[in-house]
Amino acid sequence: MPSSLRADVKEYTLDNGLKVLISEDHKVPLATFQIWYRVGSRNEKSGTSGLSHLLEHMMFKGTPRYGSKEFSRIVQKNGGMDNAYTTTDHTTYFQTMASDRIGISIDLESDRMTNLIMDPKETMAERAVVMEERRLRTEDDPQNALFENAIATAMKEHPYRRPVLGWMSDIAAIQRDDLYAYYKKYYAPNNAFVVIVGDVNPEEVMKKIKAAFGQIKGSEIQKSHIAQESQQDGEKRVSLKKEAELPYILIAYHTPSVPHEDSYGLEVLSTILSGGKSSRLYKSLVYEKKLALNAGADYSGMYLDPFLFFLWGTPAPGKDVAELEKMIYAEIEAIKSFPPSEQEVQKAKNQIEASFVFGQDSLYMQAMEIGRFELLGGWKLKDTYLDGIRKVTPEDVSRVAQKYFSEENRTVGILIPQKVRGEQ
Amino acid sequence: MKSETIRKRRGISSLFLISLITIYSSLFSDAHALDIKRSVLSNGLTVLYVERHNLPIVMVSLLVKASPLDESPDKAGLANLTAELLTEGTGKRKAMEISEEIEFIGASLGASTSEDFTLVSLSVLKKDVERGFEIFSDVVVNPTFPDEEIRRNKELIKGSLKQSEEEPSFVAAKAFKNAVYGDLPYGRLVRGSVETIDRITKEDIVRFHAGFYRPNNAVLSVVGDLTEDELSTLIKKFLSPWQRGDVIKRGSVEKPQNKKRTLLIDKELTQANIIIGHAGIRRENPDYYAVSVMNYILGGGGFSSRLMQTVRDEMGLAYDIHSFFAPNKEGGLFEVGVQTKNESSKTVISEIYTQMNRIKKDKVSDQELEDAKAYLTGSFPRKLDTNRKIADFLVAIEFYELGLDYVDKYPQYIRAVTGDDVLRVAGKYLDTLGVVTVVVGKQSKISLDNQ
Numbered sequence: 001m002p003s004s005l006r007a008d009v010k011e012y013t014l015d016n017g018l019k020v021l022i023s024e025d026h027k028v029p030l031a032t033f034q035i036w037y038r039v040g041s042r043n044e045k046s047g048t049s050g051l052s053h054l055l056e057h058m059m060f061k062g063t064p065r066y067g068s069k070e071f072s073r074i075v076q077k078n079g080g081m082d083n084a085y086t087t088t089d090h091t092t093y094f095q096t097m098a099s100d101r102i103g104i105s106i107d108l109e110s111d112r113m114t115n116l117i118m119d120p121k122e123t124m125a126e127r128a129v130v131m132e133e134r135r136l137r138t139e140d141d142p143q144n145a146l147f148e149n150a151i152a153t154a155m156k157e158h159p160y161r162r163p164v165l166g167w168m169s170d171i172a173a174i175q176r177d178d179l180y181a182y183y184k185k186y187y188a189p190n191n192a193f194v195v196i197v198g199d200v201n202p203e204e205v206m207k208k209i210k211a212a213f214g215q216i217k218g219s220e221i222q223k224s225h226i227a228q229e230s231q232q233d234g235e236k237r238v239s240l241k242k243e244a245e246l247p248y249i250l251i252a253y254h255t256p257s258v259p260h261e262d263s264y265g266l267e268v269l270s271t272i273l274s275g276g277k278s279s280r281l282y283k284s285l286v287y288e289k290k291l292a293l294n295a296g297a298d299y300s301g302m303y304l305d306p307f308l309f310f311l312w313g314t315p316a317p318g319k320d321v322a323e324l325e326k327m328i329y330a331e332i333e334a335i336k337s338f339p340p341s342e343q344e345v346q347k348a349k350n351q352i353e354a355s356f357v358f359g360q361d362s363l364y365m366q367a368m369e370i371g372r373f374e375l376l377g378g379w380k381l382k383d384t385y386l387d388g389i390r391k392v393t394p395e396d397v398s399r400v401a402q403k404y405f406s407e408e409n410r411t412v413g414i415l416i417p418q419k420v421r422g423e424q
Numbered sequence: 425m426k427s428e429t430i431r432k433r434r435g436i437s438s439l440f441l442i443s444l445i446t447i448y449s450s451l452f453s454d455a456h457a458l459d460i461k462r463s464v465l466s467n468g469l470t471v472l473y474v475e476r477h478n479l480p481i482v483m484v485s486l487l488v489k490a491s492p493l494d495e496s497p498d499k500a501g502l503a504n505l506t507a508e509l510l511t512e513g514t515g516k517r518k519a520m521e522i523s524e525e526i527e528f529i530g531a532s533l534g535a536s537t538s539e540d541f542t543l544v545s546l547s548v549l550k551k552d553v554e555r556g557f558e559i560f561s562d563v564v565v566n567p568t569f570p571d572e573e574i575r576r577n578k579e580l581i582k583g584s585l586k587q588s589e590e591e592p593s594f595v596a597a598k599a600f601k602n603a604v605y606g607d608l609p610y611g612r613l614v615r616g617s618v619e620t621i622d623r624i625t626k627e628d629i630v631r632f633h634a635g636f637y638r639p640n641n642a643v644l645s646v647v648g649d650l651t652e653d654e655l656s657t658l659i660k661k662f663l664s665p666w667q668r669g670d671v672i673k674r675g676s677v678e679k680p681q682n683k684k685r686t687l688l689i690d691k692e693l694t695q696a697n698i699i700i701g702h703a704g705i706r707r708e709n710p711d712y713y714a715v716s717v718m719n720y721i722l723g724g725g726g727f728s729s730r731l732m733q734t735v736r737d738e739m740g741l742a743y744d745i746h747s748f749f750a751p752n753k754e755g756g757l758f759e760v761g762v763q764t765k766n767e768s769s770k771t772v773i774s775e776i777y778t779q780m781n782r783i784k785k786d787k788v789s790d791q792e793l794e795d796a797k798a799y800l801t802g803s804f805p806r807k808l809d810t811n812r813k814i815a816d817f818l819v820a821i822e823f824y825e826l827g828l829d830y831v832d833k834y835p836q837y838i839r840a841v842t843g844d845d846v847l848r849v850a851g852k853y854l855d856t857l858g859v860v861t862v863v864v865g866k867q868s869k870i871s872l873d874n875q
Contacts, residue, residue, distance in 0.1 A: 027478040028809045072727035077795045079802015128740035135695040136763050243692040245590045277523035293583040347528045354530025361810040
């Protein structure tokens with residue numbers, strides 16, 4: 001393995017269970033600090049969707065020591081940037097700053113891990129902000145709205161069926177005390193880990209981390225039951241009528257996630273189908289047949305539970321969405337019937353490996369990568385993952401296509417544009 | 425401590441070399457000095473180079489002064505179409521061969537046009553740099569613009585324009601630019617329109633390429649795991665055949681008159697997409713730095729800005745609200761953008777006016793001023809924290825004539841800004857009486873009387 005790809009991470013665990021992963025990179029005098037909580041929409045129950053995400057917003061709303069809005073103000077006046085995001089599986093907070101100011105991140109993050117006030121009035125104002133966020137991202141974005149519909153159709157049991165943002169009526173029903181209980185339940189050192197990448201001295205940083213996080217008590221995280229998705233035994237179809245200019249088609253197949261042995265073949269398959277202009281879907285549907293404006297595949301094995309492999313496309317103006325659907329299946333049948341060439345598989349592997357090397361250009365991306373693998377079972381999984389990719393053969397690619405790309409296993413979503421428009 | 429040294433060195437190749445300057449930036453400690461080498465080749469190409477061996481990658485950016493500023497309104501989209509077609513066929517490679525070769529080595533190569541210039545970018549692993557640089561040079565110097573590819577790309581761009589119409593933010597931005605700049609280059613879409621794209625001929629494209637894609641009209645930057653000798657060899661081998669040419673001088677863009685206007689566009693949406701603004705400033709305006717501080721306080725400073733604090737934090741009426749000055753070479757835009765549920769539009773617009781008038785009338789607090797300056801100076805190193813960002817930064821400082829010591833100068837410019845400067849530039853560059861207001865949303869639920 002090229003040395004640039006070998007993970008070089010120092011690992012520490014505090015007595016309260018907080019794990020800390022540090023990777024030194026001295027190319028610029030900066031450091032990124034990330035704290036990952038093992039909670040996301042996957043942990044929410046029916047009727048309470050959106051809790052994890054609203055909690056992420058409330059984390060910026062103050063503790064007795066640092067009032068509302070102080071957090072970002074302190075980071076920004078130190079020249080840093082900070083943000084946070086919530087996914088199905090985790091909630092991550094991060095700051096990037098001059099590396100000699102990493103103490104600021106440590107101080108602020110340890111404080112809000114346990115001392116949030118969650119003022120009732122501010123909670124209600126932030127709930128309204130999240131409803132605006134949902135209007136922006138989902139209600140008024142026809143393709144995202146279709147994704148949400150198709151996922152909720154494909155998954156009938158597992159919580160991945162619910163959007164990370166939450167359903168509108170669920171968000172509107174969130175009460176401050178429920179949210180506070182959720183915070184107390186999941187935000188604890190033993191349900192989190194820290195990733196630091198940059199121009200730092202690990203021993204010095206660890207002294208600060210022990211001083212700040214050390215006295216926070218671990219809590220007992222009850223592992224509650226999470227419904228597992230059962231096998232799908234027949235095609236499901238869903239359509240969405242919304243104001244839009246062009247139709248859109250989305251096809252989703254249930255697939256396993258890393259480190260399942262098929263996940264590597266699926267990653268290579270996805271790259272063969274969709275990795276650039278020479279990939280199969282673009283070349284056939286956009287370039288040669290001129291049937292689509294764009295078309296691609298989207299698979300990520302980086303989930304805690306099995307999720308979906310997506311194929312999607314926009315028909316070129318004047319072309320039929322049904323015809324596009326048929327031709328996507330033709331591409332799928334081709335790769336099921338004939339293994340791709342060695343050259344094609346090698347190209348996909350080169351692309352995947354190169355994207356890891358280019359990712360090292362950014363401290364933030366390096367930390368993200370360490371965090372994502374840590375979440376799935378340990379940062380060393382990155383090496384396992386790249387080895388897995390290297391071992392994929394043309395026959396493996398055909399085999400996983402045959403195994404997962406079946407009519408019984410698929411859900412098809414179609415956006416049907418409605419025109420309602422005027423200008424005043 | 426400031427530790428700038430300027431020295432001349434033998435470099436790249438004495439055949440090409442005219443001047444070579446090295447700058448160490450004081451923003452970074454010596455271990456992190458950004459050592460920029462600049463040279464001008466005998467064919468007129470300016471080359472900026474930073475050697476960094478921390479990762480086995482090489483980032484290449486080529487800025488070509490070719491943009492909507494160089495096309496006629498009836499052929500809007502010509503600069504963009506030409507850029508799109510660079511990678512769609514050369515004297516020795518067909519379109520599909522270019523993507524096949526680039527993707528096989530896990531590299532990426534593409535060209536994109538913005539208001540002021542076209543940027544051709546290559547990201548390649550060190551071990552494949554010769555192959556990557558050869559293809560990169562081939563698409564810049566020898567594109568053939570095959571008829572079939574022209575037809576195909578025209579259809580794709582027209583389709584993408586149609587698809588963009590379903591994004592409310594695009595619809596608002598398009599109407600806003602046009603209301604402020606009309607048919608001037610900055611008032612049009614870089615991609616052009618269906619009508620203007622249809623008018624573009626192969627001859628137009630070939631002429632545009634021959635006229636503007638010249639080494640003496642371009643700036644190259646190379647950042648990464650490459651020695652000076654290796655770079656010199658690559659340039660000699662692949663870019664020395666690139667011929668200097670006479671380039672048509674760009675006309676200047678007149679500043680439009682601000683005129684109060686309101687545009688309402690009806691769409692079946694739950695949120696109104698609102699843009700309020702007017703013409704802004706040019707990048708070379710000496711007030712750029714005071715304007716940056718003022719805008720940070722008004723609406724540029726993320727969670728710290730006044731607009732975010734009132735409209736999001738206190739009123740809970742938006743997920744995002746921001747203001748920015750887009751300072752281009754020949755002019756610019758100032759705009760406040762926000763999305764709020766249709767029914768809240770009037771309240772939010774009124775709050776934007778309140779905040780614009782407030783910063784025009786009252787001096788900002790010392791705390792706000794200090795916070796803004798601390799952020800703008802302190803965050804600067806983050807703009808240069810990857811090889812890709814450095815490569816793009818280098819061609820921009822050359823294009824906007826900011827000087828190789830800009831990394832040192834920028835914090836000085838920002839630190840010099842006073843509260844009186846902020847008040848003065850707010851008074852001068854924010855024009856509440858001449859604003860264009862665009863509201864895209866469900867108009868039956870939006871009522872804007874008295875605006």
